[in-house]
Amino acid sequence: MKKKVILSTTLACIMAMSAVAPAVFAHDELEVDGVSKGERTVLSNVQVQSLPEASFNGQKKVSSFSEAAAVQISELNGVQNNTADVYAHKGFAYLGTHIANGANGGVRVFDLKDPSDPKEVAVFANDDVPGTWQEKVIVKSVNTPHFKGDLAVVSVQQLNSNADTAGGFLLYDVTDPYNPKKLGFWETYDRTNGTHELYLAQQGDRTLVFASNPYADYYSTAYHEPEERRQKDFQIVDVTNPAEPKTIWEFDPRTLPEIQANPTFNGYHWTDEHGKSRAVFNHSVITDNNAQYAYVSMWDLGTVIFDIKDPENPVYLGRTDYASDQQGSAHSAALAKGGNILIETREVSNPVREGFESSYGYTRIFDIKDKSNPILLSEFKTDLVDNIEDGRTFANTVHDPKVHGNTLYLSHYSGGVYMVDISNPSKPTQIGQYVPAQSDVWGVFVDRNYILASDMGQGLKVLTRGK
Template identity: 25%
Template sequence: MSADTPPAVREAAGIELVGYHDLGANPAFKLAMQRVDGRYYLYLSHFWRSGWSVVDVTDPTAPVLVRTVDGPPNTWTLQVQVADGLMVNALERATPGWGYDPALTEKVGVLVWDVKTDPTDPKLLAHHDTTGRGTHRNYYAGGRYAYLATEPEGFKGNILSIVDLADPSAPAEVGRWWWPGQHVAGGEEPEHTHYLHGPAYVVGDLAYLSYGRIGLVVLDISDKTAPTLVSRLSFGDLGSPLGVHSAIPYGDVVVVNSEALAEGDKEGLPFTVAVDVADPAAPRIIGWFPTPYPSAGTGLETYQEKGARHGPHNQHQWQYQDCLLHDDSRVYLTHFNGGLRVYDISTPLKPREIAYYVPEDPKERRGVKPVEALVTQFEDVLVDDRGTIYCTDKNHGLFVLRLTDEAGSGH
């Protein structure tokens, strides 16, 4: 166990805590990883401070905070993607109430870093300016192209931007795709507020996009300069006003989830579903994930009662990285105040919860969220090829977990 004192366990079944780090009280968010010369390096973005950290997790029981790097001022740097020795770091204008000062200038787009030469001391290679609000949840799995979720000037909501990284010191956009209505500068009229959340998860010549209120969008990206629509699966008014937050492929199944934007009972029930994409031109819902409920003895009937945000947030994403777990039968999914939930989808018509982990609530705030009850808010999850699970909580830090032999028994 790491030297930092971990929060006590509130609820757990089939999962045990093996390590913890409070990250110097920096609020943690998105995760990425690479393995270099047998060492495992975790890259974490932060809330309420621009920048990110490098943590050596070669020994999962004793994570070591190696370095924290400052990002551009007045800028969200919420997401990192690492592959092929490069890190693609999102830059986004922060939302008011999350630390953004409209009187100050922000930097938008992505930063591209060399994390191959020295994984613990990244070297900046380039800034790719997307204009507008910048980028939110991008996708880079190595190779030549990065797929950005960005709102450039002249558009309403995020669109897809495909960027060529053949020369990582000079990124160049080569293609765009957007839903009709988003190009307001071109005279189009938007129907919604929330569009592409991202990522655009690439499988061969197809990309699966979590496109907000539009739903699940499947694109043919064989021509990077001119992506074309293959299909769209609408979820209507289900979930929050955001619509579809994530759409992650597991073989012929894409697991789609929404995300709560408001706290408590101010929105509809968030959802997670299994979508059959054996025919990408005709996606169809085939399974609904069970809603998790608090364990006996917590005094709660539902997680909605607990306060703050509840419901699904981020899934583990393999993205073809050999240091990460590839298992098309299990879904690792953070659930805000419900901690981490693990599901078996070997029978996708009947997703089944097999394990969960919820720590005690934090004792002090590291930022302005949650606004109401100060409770657990698990944000992101990543699982390495050793089966080690990493989860972030913005008011706790980094949790290092693993499944036990009891996973699946009685759940």
């Protein structure tokens, strides 16, 4: 895991002062003002904000949330970490951890046999790579010639990109969730922080990880690495043998017609047809259930859609687009209606930028029956997105989407979890909301009859949906 190249002090200083270096990365920009995504106060003994008489968009609420359980993650070596994303598999919840209190909080496993009393039963991926945080975890049952069982893939990101170790993702056998076993590690380019978000899917007898490695393109290009060491932000990795992950394809945005027509892209910045500077990097990726199509959240390039039936040779199909005055910030995606509807959340945390609308991030819904031509059906805005007087903050922007049937669930930081009826995707209607006191909800996941939420300061929430 040691870095392969040590850059000279002279080169590092040149890069720090270089005109080509982006002054501020879109996803990290709040750190400049001392407001860092993920630095949250760890809370305990909080009360749920009750919304029994609420109405939404002039309509009577038809559903509500009840909190079945709320449990903080345990201290690890005397340190109280905060939570990041949440995933569930076979009656167990898996919570990633973020950067507060020194990171290395690993993945926390909770037994949900009694959803009203979750029990933390294991921790893994916490001490494999020093100085890292483990935000995202995906767990699926796979069956290949090399591995049969429940496989977990965990993102690994460096707190310091100049550290002696690289980020990437870890692979664990969690067939016995009480005793996770490390299988393998895939590294990103040294100068990046690592893999931010990822996805795991089985395609036939192959198991694939789809990795989002923000700024890998920019840094490996700007540091003039030889071609064999340059990496792109979106990579497909074959993990059929989890002990020997192998990169099989990566995406270069320079191949897209719109960027070729206006070739200003430097691995991060691109000037669009309206003359506006846009940030282009891979923040997140999902696939459909059969891993036939990938949906890549490329920030201001929108959600980019690929045919991945041949994962060594994916085919670009199309992407979502924005109005000229709309910040892009394509953060995450979910699918609905058998894969014919795309939900795109946009994490806009700086609501006031010259030349753009004044708004925090909100959700957009597309018809993608023709994946080469996504058609915008509607935009769903919560009651928080217009609170621009709050200044720069992640509290008011939407974060992650999940879909169960005709219901869309949105994690929304201070807004908690929103429940939205998308029976008619052209007219999404808010039908419920869960807001714990001092809410800071990062992730949401639907598990059987329960909705799981991860609050950064408060840990795991288990919610039931009322009628």
